[in-house]
Amino acid sequence: MSVPLLQFEDLHVWFDLEGGRELHAVQGVGLELEEGERLGLVGESGCGKTTLILAAMGLLPPSASVAGRVYLNGEEILAEGEDSVSPHRWVDIAMVFQGAMNAFNPVKTVGEQIVEPMELHGTASGRQARRQVGELLERVGIPAARASSYPHQFSGGMRQRAAIAMALACKPKVLLADEPTTALDVMVQAQILQLLVGLTDDFGLALILVTHDLPVVAQVCERAAVMYAGEIVELGPTDTLYHDPRHPYTRLLFAATPDLYGTDEVVSIPGTPPRLDRELTGCPFTLRCDSSFAPCATIKPRLIATTQDHLAACHLNDPALKAAS
Amino acid sequence: MSDYGQSALLEVENLVTRFPVPRGLVGTVSSRPKLAVRAVDGVSFSLRKGEMLALVGESGSGKTTTAQSILRLVEPESGTIRFLGEDISKVSSRRMRTLRRHAQLLFQDPYESLDPRFRVRATVEEPLLVHNEGGGHAEREQRVREALTRAGLTPPELFIDRYPHELSGGQRQRVAIAASLVLDPQLLLADEPVSMLDVSVRAGILALLDGLRQSGLGILMITHDLSTAAHYADRIAVMYLGRIVEEGPAREVVTNPKHPYTKALISVVPQRDPRAYAAPQILHGETPNPIAVPPGCRFNPRCPIAIPDCRSTDPELRVPAGAAAGHLAACIRA
Numbered sequence: 001m002s003v004p005l006l007q008f009e010d011l012h013v014w015f016d017l018e019g020g021r022e023l024h025a026v027q028g029v030g031l032e033l034e035e036g037e038r039l040g041l042v043g044e045s046g047c048g049k050t051t052l053i054l055a056a057m058g059l060l061p062p063s064a065s066v067a068g069r070v071y072l073n074g075e076e077i078l079a080e081g082e083d084s085v086s087p088h089r090w091v092d093i094a095m096v097f098q099g100a101m102n103a104f105n106p107v108k109t110v111g112e113q114i115v116e117p118m119e120l121h122g123t124a125s126g127r128q129a130r131r132q133v134g135e136l137l138e139r140v141g142i143p144a145a146r147a148s149s150y151p152h153q154f155s156g157g158m159r160q161r162a163a164i165a166m167a168l169a170c171k172p173k174v175l176l177a178d179e180p181t182t183a184l185d186v187m188v189q190a191q192i193l194q195l196l197v198g199l200t201d202d203f204g205l206a207l208i209l210v211t212h213d214l215p216v217v218a219q220v221c222e223r224a225a226v227m228y229a230g231e232i233v234e235l236g237p238t239d240t241l242y243h244d245p246r247h248p249y250t251r252l253l254f255a256a257t258p259d260l261y262g263t264d265e266v267v268s269i270p271g272t273p274p275r276l277d278r279e280l281t282g283c284p285f286t287l288r289c290d291s292s293f294a295p296c297a298t299i300k301p302r303l304i305a306t307t308q309d310h311l312a313a314c315h316l317n318d319p320a321l322k323a324a325s
Numbered sequence: 326m327s328d329y330g331q332s333a334l335l336e337v338e339n340l341v342t343r344f345p346v347p348r349g350l351v352g353t354v355s356s357r358p359k360l361a362v363r364a365v366d367g368v369s370f371s372l373r374k375g376e377m378l379a380l381v382g383e384s385g386s387g388k389t390t391t392a393q394s395i396l397r398l399v400e401p402e403s404g405t406i407r408f409l410g411e412d413i414s415k416v417s418s419r420r421m422r423t424l425r426r427h428a429q430l431l432f433q434d435p436y437e438s439l440d441p442r443f444r445v446r447a448t449v450e451e452p453l454l455v456h457n458e459g460g461g462h463a464e465r466e467q468r469v470r471e472a473l474t475r476a477g478l479t480p481p482e483l484f485i486d487r488y489p490h491e492l493s494g495g496q497r498q499r500v501a502i503a504a505s506l507v508l509d510p511q512l513l514l515a516d517e518p519v520s521m522l523d524v525s526v527r528a529g530i531l532a533l534l535d536g537l538r539q540s541g542l543g544i545l546m547i548t549h550d551l552s553t554a555a556h557y558a559d560r561i562a563v564m565y566l567g568r569i570v571e572e573g574p575a576r577e578v579v580t581n582p583k584h585p586y587t588k589a590l591i592s593v594v595p596q597r598d599p600r601a602y603a604a605p606q607i608l609h610g611e612t613p614n615p616i617a618v619p620p621g622c623r624f625n626p627r628c629p630i631a632i633p634d635c636r637s638t639d640p641e642l643r644v645p646a647g648a649a650a651g652h653l654a655a656c657i658r659a
Contacts (some may be wrong), residue, residue: 044523185383185549188591190605193585212524215595219602224402227342238599256528258556259597260579266556268529274492 001072004032005092005206006056006174011068013051013060023277025051027230028068030303033174034206040224040238042253044273048230050098050208053176057095059084072174090117094172098179100163111137111147117169136165140195157188161195168199175199178210193220214257218242223309225233226250229273229284232303238299238309242263246312248289281313291316294325312319328496333371333407334543335512336393340368340404342387342394346616362615364390365401366567370644374511377534377544379575381590382564383612388547391564392514395545396428397421409511421487426456429505433499433517439489446485449473449504456508468507476503493527500562502533513537516547551594555579560651563587566615566623569642573652583645583654586624622656630658 013026030317033039041049054060056070058078070078072092076087095102098128104113114133118124122156124132134144140161142154151159162178167175179198182187199205209221216240217224226241226249227232231250234247245251249269271288274280283289286296296317315321336462343361345368351357365387370441372378380388393606394401397413406414428451432438449469453459473481476499489497498518505513508643516535519527535557538544548554554561555575562572571584582588592606608627613619619626638657645652645659 044525064501067419098578104531157611171360179346186551186590186593188611190607191609192483194605194607213595214524215597218599219451219595219596242598243600256524257597258531258552259553260555260591260594261601262556266528266531268495268527268532269525281624 002013004071005035005073006033006208007031007069007071008052009069009071011052011055011070012066013048013055014065015061016063016276021277025053025064025230025276027276029230029232031225031232031235033206034209035173035206036200037223038200038207038209038221039202040221041208041210041222042214042217043227046228046273046276049227050178052227053095053178053208053210056093056176057089058082058319059089059095062103071091072310085125088279090167090172091121091170092172093174093176094167094170095176096163096167096178096180097143098182100166100180101156101159101183104162106151106222108155109148109150114147114162114166114169117166121170132169133165136168137162139199140165140178141191147196156184157191160188164195164199165194165313168205172205173215174206174208176208176210179212180209182211182213189216196220206268214253215259226253227279230276231284231313232311233285233295233314234310234312235303235311238306240310244310246306246317247285247314248291248312248316249285250287250312252290283313295321334374334376334404334409335372335545336407337371337395338369338390338405338407340365340391340394340401340406342390342399342401343401353572362616363567363618365394366405366615366618368564368567368569370562370569370572372512372543372545374543375538375541376560377538377540377546377558379546379553379558380564381548381554381560381561383549385566385612385615386564387567387615388564389516392430392516392545392547395514396425396430398430408540413502423456426452426508427510428514429508429510429514431505431515431518432499434521435494435501436489436521439497439502440490443489443505443633444485445487445489445492445500446619448489448500449507452504452508453538458462458508469503471532472507473500473536475493475506476500477529493526494502494522498522498530499533504532510542512543512545514545517549518546518551519526519553520548527553550592551579563590566612566618568623570624570656570657571654572642577649577652581648581652583648583659584624584656585628585630585658587654589629595599624656632658 008029008031011029015023017023035071069076076157077088093196111133115129118129133147139146142161174323181192192224206285221238225232228249234250241250252269255267274284282298283296283301301313303311307313342365343363346360348357382388393399405412449472453465459465470481478484478499519530558575561575561578563570565586571587582591589606589608621636622640625631640657642653642655642657645654
């Protein structure tokens with residue numbers, strides 16, 4: 001089997017809290033991403049989506065400790081911490097941060113800011129870098145001449161395009177996009193999503209799209225991972241997740257999302273996610289679940305394959321447990 | 326104030342609200358032309374008791390300014406606003422203050438709209454004190470508890486002594502709703518009431534608003550989310566550049582849109598089912614600047630079906646061909 005482009009293996013992240021306590025934000029995540037693939041990462045706020053991709057970038061704050069492995073083309077990039085991850089950051093794996101469109105330096109032109117990562121990583125400089133900036137801007141749908149504009153001269157949608165151009169400055173193979181359309185109007189959102197799809201189709205760029213918006217993932221991504229309480233609870237093709245979900249959380253998330261033409265009742269999920277600063281027993285979703293049964297309170301379900309390309313962490317998929325109860 | 330029951334609770338006619346654009350010292354001296362942002366540019370609609378109308382549109386389309394103009398939080402330039410049978414567009418600010426107790430505003434962000442130093446009791450009680458209502462201490466306490474119960478914070482004892490930071494986002498929004506219900510208003514203007522909340526709790530807040538609507542409250546909901554509007558509103562009004570360009574029964578507008586702007590908006594709304602993919606009809610650029618509204622139909626520069634007449638004729642809302650009752654669109658080609 002070929003080596004995946006990006007692979008997470010049993011990744012854990014803890015944050016130090018005051019009073020010596022720890023918050024177990026990511027609890028053993030495994031995930032693989034192929035070249036040119038679009039993968040959605042969905043879940044409620046606080047489920048660990050952003051922490052997971054920041055770990056792959058080596059950009060977690062000092063209060064975080066990480067265990068587990070992240071491989072890029074088979075090379076373990078977190079093995080030596082900053083030393084092993086920094087040669088790949090922006091060069092092979094890049095990120096569009098949440099709110100990136102509002103994080104430009106207001107006193108520098110957009111072009112100058114896109115040149116910075118190129119010069120910092122030595123992928124281009126001088127006239128060559130400026131030419132590449134023009135090409136990048138054109139690719140994301142901004143006229144090359146606008147490189148000399150300042151961020152405030154751009155609309156919100158254009159700033160988000162520029163933020164994507166900046167992430168692509170060193171021609172990475174993987175793009176991690178954290179809620180790239182959340183603050184945008186629906187028409188501008190459609191433009192940005194079309195751009196991201198075009199980039200993966202045309203250049204083989206692999207995309208992890210982090211969002212709480214299931215319909216966006218359904219329309220853009222081939223596969224999706226549903227995260228809950230720091231873990232992936234279901235992973236599979238988006239079509240299967242919608243039509244044949246094997247974890248009640250996935251089903252309930254879809255049921256909580258109004259659909260333009262849907263006529264079924266929209267229902268909220270009761271309760272809140274568990275606190276991650278204490279040990280959890282059993283299934284982390286059991287208290288909010290509408291189909292939990294005896295083993296859920298005590299036995300923690302593992303993420304197991306229900307079909308070849310579909311995984312879920314739910315005892316309902318275990319015939320032996322179901323028969324016993 | 327007696328027989329508005331069958332007629333409209335709120336009737337807005339030809340509402341115009343503009344904001345002057347500052348010219349600066351140089352502009353004033355060189356007598357640069359006075360410019361104005363035409364935030365609301367001739368909006369008309371009505372809302373009945375027990376009805377939810379969703380004002381839908383992109384940012385800058387004038388949704389929020391419309392709501393603020395109705396409450397006279399910004400002063401409209403012209404037009405009439407009939408609320409409970411009375412034209413409130415020109416009444417004194419003192420009269421307006423008494424009328425505001427019947428019309429409450431619910432904000433988008435429950436993390437910002439609640440005072441962090443106030444316990445839930447104080448937040449919900451405040452409107453009673455401001456409007457000098459609710460009698461003595463015991464009676465006010467009773468009304469606060471009732472409002473919390475109506476907002477789904479039950480039992481109220483569990484919440485009444487808490488501070489906002491002890492509550493989840495959904496609970497905070499319920500506290501804000503309780504505070505707007507405590508005066509027993511007739512009209513609620515809800516500005517993006519769930520857009521800051523997690524998907525899992527949105528439905529609960531929307532179901533709560535839906536229940537209040539069923540019990541007779543008129544709700545004007547401002548949202549950019551067509552799916553939410555389609556699900557919960559009785560009617561949808563689509564705004565573009567300060568004007569309502571299409572209005573009608575919610576399902577009808579979504580399944581049988583007549584205005585090319587509405588058609589494009591609907592085509593780009595992502596659906597839950599991956600198999601429902603249809604090529605989105607993406608409009609290029611963004612909503613133009615409301616300082617320079619295009620002549621003729623304001624949508625014509627971005628319209629895929631515009632004809633020369635569209636550059637000269639400013640279309641009125643009218644019943645388009647093949648539309649159901651109560652469905653209006655402002656397009657000469659519809």
